[in-house]
Amino acid sequence: MSGVRAQQKEKTRRLLIDAALNQLSAERSFSNLSLREVAKEAGLAPTSFYRHFSDMDELGLTLVDEAGLTLRQLMRQARQRIAKGGSVIQISVQTFMELIESNGNIFRLLLRERSGTSAAFRAAVIREIRYFTMELRDYLQQANQLDAEVAYMQANAAVTIVFSAGSDALDIDDKNEREQLAQQTIQQLRFIARGAAELSDRRKAGKK
Amino acid sequence: MSGVRAQQKEKTRRLLIDAALNQLSAERSFSNLSLREVAKEAGLAPTSFYRHFSDMDELGLTLVDEAGLTLRQLMRQARQRIAKGGSVIQISVQTFMELIESNGNIFRLLLRERSGTSAAFRAAVIREIRYFTMELRDYLQQANQLDAEVAYMQANAAVTIVFSAGSDALDIDDKNEREQLAQQTIQQLRFIARGAAELSDRRKAGKK
DNA sequence: ATAAACAGCGTACAAGTGTACGCTTAAATG
């Protein structure tokens, strides 16, 4: 079992995934992408699609997984940069904005399918975002000595703000405008961090 | 010109609008709604649709207008309640959550088309939300004596948080869970308010 | 060496789409 066959299969599976990803854009969402178009882009006959996915939905869920992976890469990269010193918030936002610039399509997928029409998709996207939020919560709780619940609320708010800013950034061409958006986002995250720190302190004081 | 004809026309136009609105749901977005389906739901022949709208896009933009109207109603209602005393943030969130419960479909439309595939739609939705944000900014600036830019950042963050919570609320059936979400949202808005107030104070002090 | 498995293709079909065109019928206009 040299695996020549399996290897080839994996290769064209990848072709399909990339074909779908490449067709995504501001004016093209996954949900109005047809099986035939994806197959065509991948250089396959429409019916060959079924050798790899039973459905467009199945392909879509694979893409969401891919997006989750990207999100985790983001988190890791931000951590590495933070370890070298500097403002945590600033570095995080900057890293996030870089990701959006280089992976706009996959990020669009997440944003759109989060409020999309397929329950399975919504669930998958929400799961990825929740995972991301929880990781941030753990970090905040430990790094800032926060009350657990407060840390969650901060993480949740921060993710919401950053994702929303990311969505806006996708529609902005001008470099200066994007920088301005980033600065605003940083300030907003600081608002939240400040409020969270205070509440956490108040809770600790109350318990004593 | 008694207007019997014009009156009837307006009536079936309304029929089309309502037909579209009624077909929206968690699993049905405007963009995958066909002209034929809308016409059928309204009890019209497909081709009669064109007597009222040249396009599904035109109908869609009308719906966005409708949503903007709803948003302004919301703002007015919240103001009335606030005038009678109570926590501004709490009342606002509660009013918003009530709106979502009674107008889920129109709210879904806004959320979805904001990151949808039609540039015209996106622009229209963003315009409505910006209008809403600006009104909140003016209120915050005046009521809390804030620096103008800080007031904008607070308003922007608050709208983002509330809309995101609204989107989540649409997927929650359990009454208690929704209440919990509301409480969390209130707390997050307080984080932001606190951070904004501080920055505004700091800026004022710096200028003196 | 022989047989089985299987990725990929071409054909074919039913279903649904937007919309052009001409007709009918009732209101508006003169």
Add this chain to the structure above:
DNA sequence: CATTTAAGCGTACACTTGTACGCTGTTTAT
């Protein structure tokens, strides 16, 4: 009253969609 206007309908057409089915050629298993 006579004429024009226009909302609504039915038919028709060209497309696109998902997918069922059977064939081919190559890799894998025996």
